[in-house]
Each structure stands twice: as C-alpha cells, then as structure tokens.
Amino acid sequence: MALKDRSLLLVLPGFLWLGLFMVLPCAIIFAMAFFERGVYGGIDYGIVTAENFRRAFDPLYLSILLDSARIAFAATVLSILIAYPAAYAISRAKPALQPALLLLVLLPFWSNYLIRTYAWMVLLNREGVINGFLRWLGAIDQPLPMLYNEFAVILGLVYNYCPFVVLAIYAALQRLDPSYAEASRDLGAGATTTFLRITLPLTLPGIAAGAVFVFVLSIGNFITPDLLGGGRLQMVGNLIYDQFLTARDWPFGATLSMILIAVMMALLFLQALATNRAHGGRSHV
Amino acid sequence: MKWWKKSAQVALSVAVLVLAGAAQAADKIVISNWDGYMPKDLLERFKADTGIEAELSVHATNEEIMGKVTAGGGKGYDVLFVSSPFAEALNKLGLAAPVDHSKIPNIKNLYPEAMQLQHDPGNTYSVPYTWGTTGICYRSDLVKTEPQSWNDLLAPPEDVKGKETMLSTDRWLMAAALLAMGKSVNATDPETLDAAKAKLIEAKRNLLAYDDTVFYQKLVSGEAVVTHAWDGWCNYGIAENGAIKYVIPKEGSDLWVDTMVITAASENKDAAHKFIDYVLGVDNGKWVVENIMYKTPNKAGMEAIDKSLFEKYPNMAITPAELLKYEQLRDLGEGQKAFSKTVTEILAAK
Numbered sequence: 001m002a003l004k005d006r007s008l009l010l011v012l013p014g015f016l017w018l019g020l021f022m023v024l025p026c027a028i029i030f031a032m033a034f035f036e037r038g039v040y041g042g043i044d045y046g047i048v049t050a051e052n053f054r055r056a057f058d059p060l061y062l063s064i065l066l067d068s069a070r071i072a073f074a075a076t077v078l079s080i081l082i083a084y085p086a087a088y089a090i091s092r093a094k095p096a097l098q099p100a101l102l103l104l105v106l107l108p109f110w111s112n113y114l115i116r117t118y119a120w121m122v123l124l125n126r127e128g129v130i131n132g133f134l135r136w137l138g139a140i141d142q143p144l145p146m147l148y149n150e151f152a153v154i155l156g157l158v159y160n161y162c163p164f165v166v167l168a169i170y171a172a173l174q175r176l177d178p179s180y181a182e183a184s185r186d187l188g189a190g191a192t193t194t195f196l197r198i199t200l201p202l203t204l205p206g207i208a209a210g211a212v213f214v215f216v217l218s219i220g221n222f223i224t225p226d227l228l229g230g231g232r233l234q235m236v237g238n239l240i241y242d243q244f245l246t247a248r249d250w251p252f253g254a255t256l257s258m259i260l261i262a263v264m265m266a267l268l269f270l271q272a273l274a275t276n277r278a279h280g281g282r283s284h285v
Numbered sequence: 286m287k288w289w290k291k292s293a294q295v296a297l298s299v300a301v302l303v304l305a306g307a308a309q310a311a312d313k314i315v316i317s318n319w320d321g322y323m324p325k326d327l328l329e330r331f332k333a334d335t336g337i338e339a340e341l342s343v344h345a346t347n348e349e350i351m352g353k354v355t356a357g358g359g360k361g362y363d364v365l366f367v368s369s370p371f372a373e374a375l376n377k378l379g380l381a382a383p384v385d386h387s388k389i390p391n392i393k394n395l396y397p398e399a400m401q402l403q404h405d406p407g408n409t410y411s412v413p414y415t416w417g418t419t420g421i422c423y424r425s426d427l428v429k430t431e432p433q434s435w436n437d438l439l440a441p442p443e444d445v446k447g448k449e450t451m452l453s454t455d456r457w458l459m460a461a462a463l464l465a466m467g468k469s470v471n472a473t474d475p476e477t478l479d480a481a482k483a484k485l486i487e488a489k490r491n492l493l494a495y496d497d498t499v500f501y502q503k504l505v506s507g508e509a510v511v512t513h514a515w516d517g518w519c520n521y522g523i524a525e526n527g528a529i530k531y532v533i534p535k536e537g538s539d540l541w542v543d544t545m546v547i548t549a550a551s552e553n554k555d556a557a558h559k560f561i562d563y564v565l566g567v568d569n570g571k572w573v574v575e576n577i578m579y580k581t582p583n584k585a586g587m588e589a590i591d592k593s594l595f596e597k598y599p600n601m602a603i604t605p606a607e608l609l610k611y612e613q614l615r616d617l618g619e620g621q622k623a624f625s626k627t628v629t630e631i632l633a634a635k
C-alpha cells in the first residue's frame with residue numbers, strides 16, 4: 001500500500017466522525033432554516049421561505065446578537081488581561097512548581113458549571129455574602145446591585161473561561177525560546193521593551209487561540225445569562241434555546257444558529273490568519 | 286453426550302430465556318414524569334402489588350416530552366404526565382388513547398368537579414393528577430401594601446420595584462397581563478397580544494429577575510418581596526417563613542391542571558390503566574399534598590391529610606368549586622404561532 005493510501009485510511013475515522021456528527025447535523029439545521037414551523041413544533045415542509053432570515057435581522061434580534069458579541073468581547077478582553085500575567089508568572093515559576101500551579105488553574109473544573117454559577121449567586125445577591133460583608137464594614141447602606149445584570153454575566157463568563165486562556169498563553173510562553181529574550185536584553189533593550197517587542201508578539205498566537213475560545217464559548221452561552229442575568233438579559237444562546245425548547249419554533253432557532261455559526265467561522269478564519277502571520281507567513285494551515 | 290446435542294440444548298435454553306424475556310418486556314410500562322413528582326418508591330410498590338414492572342423516564346418540561354412524543358409517535362412511552370394544554374394537544378394529534386373508566390376503579394376518588402374540566406369533560410383522554418392556581422406569593426412583613434391585583438405585580442409600587450420576580454414560562458407570563466386586562470388567558474388575537482406585550486415589557490423594567498424555579502428562596506432570603514407564583518410552590522416558601530403569603534389577585538387566576546395521559550402507541554394499555562388506578566389511590570393522593578404541597582383532585586387523598594396543613598398553607602384549602610371558577614389554559618392550536626412569537630419578543634426586549 002502506498003504511503004498516501006495508508007494516511008488516507010488513518011484520517012478516514014476522523015472524517016467519518018466529523019461528517020456524520022458535525023457536517024450532516026449542520027446541513028440539517030441549515031435546511032431547517034428555510035421552512036416554516038409546525039403548530040406543535042417540528043417543521044412544516046410545505047412552505048419554503050426566507051422569512052426566518054428576514055426576521056433574524058429585525059432590529060430586536062439583531063440588537064441581541066450585537067449585545068451578545070459585545071458581552072463576549074468584554075469577557076474576552078478581561079480574560080486575557082487576567083490570564084496573561086497569571087500564565088507569565090506560572091511559566092517563570094520553578095519548573096517543579098509549575099504542574100501544581102497549572103493544576104490549581106484547572107481545579108474549578110472539578111466541580112459542575114451550574115454549581116459554580118449558583119455559588120456566584122450566593123456571593124452576589126442583594127442579601128448575599130459580599131453585600132452583607134460591605135454592610136457590616138459600614139462601607140455601604142444600600143446593597144450594591146451586583147446580580148441579574150450585565151456585570152454579573154460578564155463576571156460569570158470571565159470566571160468560567162479564564163482558565164482556558166491561561167493554558168493557551170502558558171503553552172505559547174513555554175514554546176518561546178528564552179534565547180530571544182536574552183539576545184534582546186544583551187543588545188540593550190529594557191525589560192518592558194523586550195516584553196513588548198519580543199515576548200508579546202511571539203505569544204500572540206496563544207492569545208488569539210485563548211481569545212477565540214472565550215469569545216466563541218461566551219457568545220453561545222445561555223446558562224450564565226439565564227442565572228446571573230436573571231433571564232432579563234438575553235443573549236443569542238438564550239434566544240436559540242427558547243426557540244427549540246419553549247417557543248417550538250425550530251426553523252427560527254435554526255436560522256439564529258446558522259448566523260451564530262457564520263460569526264464563529266469568520267472568527268476562526270481570522271485567528272488562523274493571525275497565527276499564520278505570527279509564523280512569518282509560512283503556511284501550515 | 287455428543288457435541289451437537291449439547292449445542293442444541295444450549296441453543297434451546299437460550300431461546301427459552303429470550304422468549305421469557307420478551308414476555309416479561311410486554312409486562313413493562315414506561316412512565317414519563319417530572320423529576321420528584323411522584324413518590325420515590327411508587328414504582329417499586331406498584332410492581333410488588335401488581336407484578337407490573339414500570340420504568341420512569343424524566344422530563345424537565347412539557348415541551349421536552351411533547352417534542353419526544355411528537356417525533357416518535359409516542360412509541361416507547363405508556364403513561365405521560367403533562368399539563369392540560371399539552372394533553373389536549375396530544376389528543377388533537379391522535380397520540381392520546383381513550384381512558385377506559387371501567388379499568389380505573391379508583392377514579393371514584395376524584396372530586397365530581399374533577400370530572401368536569403374544561404379541556405376534557407368526563408376525563409375521556411386524560412386523568413387529573415394535581416391542580417391549582419397562579420397568583421402572587423409575597424413577604425407580608427416587607428411590603429408596605431399587600432398586593433391584591435395583577436397590576437400590583439405589573440406596575441409595582443415604589444418599594445417593590447427591583448424586588449419582584451415573574452414566571453417566564455410563556456403561558457403564565459402572558460396570563461398575568463391577560464388577566465390584568467380582563468381578557469381570556471387563551472386570547473390570541475393580535476390586538477390583545479400586542480397590549481399584553483406592551484404591559485409585560487413595561488413590567489420587565491421593574492423585575493429583579495424572571496424565576497420559574499427558586500423564586501420562593503428569593504422570598505425567604507428577602508432578595509425579592511413579591512413573586513409571581515404557582516400556589517403549591519409558594520408553600521415551599523411558607524414552610525420556611527411564616528410571613529410569606531399567597532394571594533389570588535382580584536382579577537382571578539388560571540386553573541392549571543397536570544394530568545396523566547395514556548399514549549395511543551402504548552402496547553400495554555391494560556397495565557397503563559392499572560398504573561393510573563394505582564396513582565389515584567388514597568395514599569398516593571395524600572403523598573402529593575404532603576410532599577409536593579400541591580392540591581390534588583383526589584378527594585380521598587385530600588381528606589386523608591393532616592388538617593393542620595390547611596391552616597399553615599391556606600391555599601391548600603381552596604375548594605374544587607372555587608378552582609373551577611377559573612379559566613383553564615387551553616391548547617392554542619394555530620394561535621400558538623403568534624402567541625410564542627409575542628413571548629419571544631417580550632423576553633428579547635430591553
């Protein structure tokens with residue numbers, strides 16, 4: 001068997017898996033978007049229509065999509081600002097200590113997402129731990145509104161996805177050859193210049209990978225806005241969830257999903273471009 | 286013994302086992318219910334008493350089980366616990382089997398009023414399990430004036446603003462505004478839907494949150510002082526704080542009924558009837574009131590409970606005659622499309 005044939009055989013299970021469980025379902029969702037809903041859910045195949053797309057671009061839903069993007073973007077920026085120093089510190093720690101520190105980063109994932117989110121509700125609510133403490137200190141008379149608003153949603157997203165960014169940036173920092181920074185210092189650059197001109201640009205792919213991860217997971221999230229946003233603040237994920245599970249309007253839910261997938265694909269494409277450029281344009285995509 | 290003889294014996298015994306298994310499978314029924322909505326040991330006791338094996342499948346919402354049943358024609362399920370509008374829809378779709386009262390002797394345990402439900406007079410395709418009202422559950426010690434009207438929830442006084450929750454489940458969310466306007470809880474005409482939408486978007490600005498699950502905890506903590514609530518769930522709050530009260534607003538309530546439906550696809554309708562009969566027994570009716578804190582149309586069960594519960598949880602004492610005054614949520618049919626679009630727009634609005 002030629003080498004080429006054999007490699008084809010090796011990728012076949014992967015392709016089959018993706019084809020059956022990713023491409024095919026997406027194609028079904030895409031097709032669904034062009035029909036009308038049935039009265040009791042399901043699809044009315046009798047009517048082919050582009051109405052769902054028109055409806056999705058109604059200012060009401062468009063503003064939810066833009067809000068979701070804005071919230072996801074805020075969560076992404078905050079996650080990077082928190083994660084970069086943490087990842088940098090871990091990568092500079094004693095090698096023997098590093099696995100333990102990384103384990104600490106991953107520790108929250110040992111408990112369930114819902115439980116962690118409910119824990120925030122206990123902390124943030126008006127009669128909650130933080131407000132109680134501040135009142136006890138005499139710092140405030142009226143409780144601070146920290147829950148059921150955008151602040152709480154962004155906080156929840158940053159809290160949940162920040163560890164992924166730490167890992168992505170840590171991996172990029174590990175790959176970085178220390179001799180580059182040493183050369184920079186030898187040639188007279190200060191610590192700040194070295195960081196800004198050597199370390200940061202070379203770890204950009206790690207930042208981009210982490211950023212896309214947080215953004216994509218955040219924009220589609222529906223649990224955090226539901227619990228920490230109190231359902232008053234809807235993100236596009238909630239809208240999709242409701243269409244399938246309560247409104248029984250699958251075609252409209254499918255349309256919104258397609259738009260979300262398109263946004264995510266555009267972002268992943270941009271990330272691939274960024275990675276490519278960081279590697280001096282050598283194509284390895 | 287020759288090898289083939291032994292093989293034949295093995296094959297035969299395997300065949301016998303398989304057949305026995307098949308026979309047993311026929312005597313097994315599948316129940317779909319909300320988690321924790323019937324006694325934990327009910328299925329075990331049912332098996333011990335009748336020899337019929339019953340398996341529990343759990344659904345989180347009416348929509349979820351409705352989706353599964355419409356997709357598969359109801360195959361794989363024998364008895365479904367669903368709210369009455371969904372029972373009505375199942376019947377319209379031909380997915381519900383007729384109920385044979387002669388196979389359910391315990392149906393005599395139901396109140397006469399429970400045989401006259403608007404969605405299914407005479408209980409021809411559904412049997413009621415629990416029923417109750419939707420109203421306002423509030424902290425009487427933390428509000429200046431006690432709420433009496435749906436408008437006290439939709440346009441709250443200053444001291445309640447930002448300290449109230451509403452149900453976001455579509456039908457009940459809309460019912461609050463429809464009742465406030467003196468309209469039917471089943472209205473789907475565009476003018477009424479638009480007016481209700483405007484009212485509910487306005488109300489949204491004063492909400493702490495939408496909450497369909499743990500609103501009573503928010504009352505207990507004092508985070509919320511007024512909540513839109515099902516009577517039975519308000520009792521969970523009352524159990525923890527005696528200052529929590531439930532009121533049916535003066536404009537009225539809906540009458541919600543959770544029912545049991547036998548699927549048309551059930552291959553074991555006799556066993557399914559036996560199961561419903563079992564659930565309608567006195568002990569299970571009593572369990573529902575004492576544990577879920579809902580009212581049950583099971584008269585024998587209601588009469589068996591400790592009467593002090595009525596004092597502690599006054600809404601348990603609402604009489605069947607009073608319940609029947611209220612309009613039931615009905616299946617909206619074609620009107621559902623405009624209805625759910627309106628709800629989506631309310632929930633999406635800022």
